[in-house]
Amino acid sequence: MEKILMKGNEAIAEAAITAGCRYFFGYPITPQTEVAAYMAKRLPKIGGTYLQAESEIAAINMVIGAAAAGVRVMTSSSSPGISLKSEGISYLSGCDLPAVIVNIQRGGPGLGGIQPSQSDYFQATRGSGHGDYHLIVLAPNNIQEIVNLTRKAFDLADKYRVGVMILGDGVLGQMMEPVIMDECPKTELPPKDWALTGAKGARGKNIVNSLYLDPEELQRRNFERFDKYAEIAKTETLFEKYKTDDADIVLVAYGAPSRICKNAINTARAKGIKVGLFRPITLYPFPKQELAELALSTRVFISVEMSMGQMVDDVRLATECRRPVSVCARTGGVIHTPENILDAIEKEAANFRGVI
Amino acid sequence: MVVFEKPKSISPDIFHYCPGCTHGIIHRLVGEVLDELDVLGKSVGVAPVGCAVMAYNYFECDMIQAAHGRAPAVATGLKRANPDSVVFTYQGDGDLAAIGTAETVHSATRGENITIIFVNNAIYGMTGGQMAPTSLLGQVTQTTPYGRNAETEGHPIRVCELLSTLEGTAYAERVSVDNVPGIKKAKAAIKKAFTYQTQKKGFSIVEVLSTCPTNWGLSPVAALDWLRDNMLPYYPLGVYKDKGGENNG
Numbered sequence: 001m002e003k004i005l006m007k008g009n010e011a012i013a014e015a016a017i018t019a020g021c022r023y024f025f026g027y028p029i030t031p032q033t034e035v036a037a038y039m040a041k042r043l044p045k046i047g048g049t050y051l052q053a054e055s056e057i058a059a060i061n062m063v064i065g066a067a068a069a070g071v072r073v074m075t076s077s078s079s080p081g082i083s084l085k086s087e088g089i090s091y092l093s094g095c096d097l098p099a100v101i102v103n104i105q106r107g108g109p110g111l112g113g114i115q116p117s118q119s120d121y122f123q124a125t126r127g128s129g130h131g132d133y134h135l136i137v138l139a140p141n142n143i144q145e146i147v148n149l150t151r152k153a154f155d156l157a158d159k160y161r162v163g164v165m166i167l168g169d170g171v172l173g174q175m176m177e178p179v180i181m182d183e184c185p186k187t188e189l190p191p192k193d194w195a196l197t198g199a200k201g202a203r204g205k206n207i208v209n210s211l212y213l214d215p216e217e218l219q220r221r222n223f224e225r226f227d228k229y230a231e232i233a234k235t236e237t238l239f240e241k242y243k244t245d246d247a248d249i250v251l252v253a254y255g256a257p258s259r260i261c262k263n264a265i266n267t268a269r270a271k272g273i274k275v276g277l278f279r280p281i282t283l284y285p286f287p288k289q290e291l292a293e294l295a296l297s298t299r300v301f302i303s304v305e306m307s308m309g310q311m312v313d314d315v316r317l318a319t320e321c322r323r324p325v326s327v328c329a330r331t332g333g334v335i336h337t338p339e340n341i342l343d344a345i346e347k348e349a350a351n352f353r354g355v356i
Numbered sequence: 357m358v359v360f361e362k363p364k365s366i367s368p369d370i371f372h373y374c375p376g377c378t379h380g381i382i383h384r385l386v387g388e389v390l391d392e393l394d395v396l397g398k399s400v401g402v403a404p405v406g407c408a409v410m411a412y413n414y415f416e417c418d419m420i421q422a423a424h425g426r427a428p429a430v431a432t433g434l435k436r437a438n439p440d441s442v443v444f445t446y447q448g449d450g451d452l453a454a455i456g457t458a459e460t461v462h463s464a465t466r467g468e469n470i471t472i473i474f475v476n477n478a479i480y481g482m483t484g485g486q487m488a489p490t491s492l493l494g495q496v497t498q499t500t501p502y503g504r505n506a507e508t509e510g511h512p513i514r515v516c517e518l519l520s521t522l523e524g525t526a527y528a529e530r531v532s533v534d535n536v537p538g539i540k541k542a543k544a545a546i547k548k549a550f551t552y553q554t555q556k557k558g559f560s561i562v563e564v565l566s567t568c569p570t571n572w573g574l575s576p577v578a579a580l581d582w583l584r585d586n587m588l589p590y591y592p593l594g595v596y597k598d599k600g601g602e603n604n605g
Binding site for chain 1: 396397398399400402409410412415416417418419420421422423426429430431432433434435436437438441442458459461462
C-alpha cells in the first residue's frame with residue numbers, strides 16, 4: 001500500500017475518520033490546531049459534524065452529548081485547554097461514556113509556552129478532574145503509531161465505555177513522516193443499548209448520569225469502574241523494549257524523547273556501556289509488571305522526560321525502589337539533545353563502574 | 357371515565373420538590389406537551405445542576421444529567437449527533453444565567469435547534485438560598501444578607517431580552533405560573549417552543565417565573581404574591597422573539 005507523508009496532527013484526524021468518527025467538537029489552541037482544521041475540512045464532506053465551540057468547557061460537554069447519543073466522537077486540545085476540559089472529563093467518566101480526547105502537550109504551568117512538553121503526565125494518568133476515575137492514556141512516538149493508536153483508542157473507548165486520551169507532544173503533532181493509511185480493521189464491540197437515541201416506545205427510558213446521593217451506591221459504581229480498570233491493565237497494557245536484555249542501565253521514556261533515547265543508546269553502546277530503553281505505550285495502565293521484571297536484571301533506571309520528573313514516580317512505584325531511579329529532565333518546551341541523555345547515561349555508568 | 361391523569365411523559369415517582377414550589381407545575385406542562393406533540397419516544401432531556409437535578413427521574417424520555425451550566429452544550433452534542441430527536445434542557449437561573457451563561461448565549465447564537473425550559477425563581481434553591489443572577493435589587497438572600505446592592509452585586513439579568521438580540525434565537529417568551537391563566541399561557545408557550553424545534557426553526561426558550569417558598573421564607577400563597585409584586589415589574593411577561601410568528605398566525 002502506498003505511503004503518504006502526513007503531519008502528526010493530521011494523521012490523528014484522518015485516523016479518527018477511518019475509525020468511523022464523524023463528530024468533532026473543539027476550540028483552537030496551539031500546537032494542535034491542525035487536528036481541528038483537518039476535521040473542519042473533511043467532516044462536512046462525509047456527512048459528519050465539525051463544530052467550533054465557544055470554549056474547551058463547552059466542547060467537552062458537546063462530546064458528552066454526542067457520546068451519550070451513541071456516536072464515535074473526538075475532541076483535541078493542548079495543555080491549558082485540557083485543564084478546562086477536565087471538569088467534563090470527570091463527568092464523561094462518571095457517566096461511563098466512550099470518547100477520544102487528544103492532548104498535544106505544550107510547556108506549562110499557566111499559559112506556559114507553545115513548545116513541546118510532557119508536563120501533563122500527572123494530569124493525564126491520574127484522571128485530571130475530580131473523583132475516582134482514570135482515562136486510558138496512549139502515548140505514540142511516531143506517526144504510523146499515531147494512526148494505529150488513534151484507531152485503537154475508539155475501539156477501547158467503546159469496548160470498556162471509558163474516555164481514552166492520546167497523549168502526544170508538540171514534536172509529534174508538528175512533525176511529518178510517511179504513513180500507511182490502510183483500511184481500519186473492524187472489531188467486534190458490545191451494542192450501545194444504553195445510548196440516548198429516544199426510546200421510540202420500544203424500550204424503557206435510558207438515563208445517563210453521574211449523580212448517586214446514596215454513598216453505598218456511589219461506592220459500588222466506583223468499585224465496578226475500578227474492576228474494569230483492572231481488566232484493562234491485564235489485557236490492554238502496551239510497551240516496547242529496546243536492547244534491554246543485557247542492559248545495566250535502562251532508560252524509561254515515551255513519546256518524542258524515546259526516539260532521542262535510541263540515538264543516545266547506540267552512541268553509549270559504541271562506547272561499551274550496556275544501556276537499553278523501556279518505552280511505555282500505555283501510560284495508564286502503566287506497564288508495571290514488565291518494568292518490575294527488568295528491575296531484577298538491570299542496575300539503574302533513568303526516567304527521560306520533558307517535565308521536571310512526573311513519570312519517574314510510576315517507575316519508582318513499579319520497581320518498588322529496588323534499583324536507583326534518576327531523572328533526566330527538560331522542561332518548558334526544551335527538547336533533550338542526544339548529548340543530554342548520553343551525559344546522564346555516562347554519569348550513572350561512572351557511579352556503578354567504581355563499585356565493580 | 358378518567359377526567360384528569362398524569363401525562364404519560366411524567367413518571368409515577370413522587371417529586372422531591374418542596375411544598376408550594378412551582379417546579380411540579382412546570383414539569384407537568386412539559387409532560388403534557390410531550391404527550392400532545394407525540395414526541396416522547398424521540399425526546400432526550402437534559403437535567404441541570406440545581407433543584408431539578410433529578411429531573412431524569414421524572415420525565416419518561418431518555419435523560420442525561422449535565423454538569424452545572426453545561427446543559428446547552430450537552431444538548432448541542434445530542435442534537436448534532438441525532439438531528440431527528442427532540443432535545444430539551446430544563447435549567448434554573450444559577451445554572452443558565454451565571455455559570456452557564458456562555459453555553460446559553462452561544463447555543464442561542466448558533467441557532468441550535470433545541471428547546472430550553474428556564475425556571476427563574478430569583479434564588480439558588482438547592483444550595484439553600486444564595487443570590488442568583490436574577491435575584492432582585494434589595495432581595496435578601498443568604499449571600500446578600502443586607503439585600504442585593506447594585507453597586508456591589510450588579511443588576512439582575514433579563515435573559516429573554518438578552519437572547520432576543522441574537523439572530524439564532526427563533527423564539528423567546530417569558531411566562532409565569534402564579535395563576536391559572538398564567539399556567540395556560542405557559543403551556544401554550546412551551547408547546548410552541550417544542551413545535552418550533554420539530555419544525556427546525558432554531559433555538560427556543562421559555563422563561564418561567566417560579567416561586568421558592570422555602571428559600572424566600574414565605575408561605576406558598578405569600579410566595580405567589582411576592583412573585584407578582586416583585587418579579588413581574590422587573591421581568592415583564594410576553595414574547596420577546598418569534599421568528600416563526602408570521603407563519604404560525
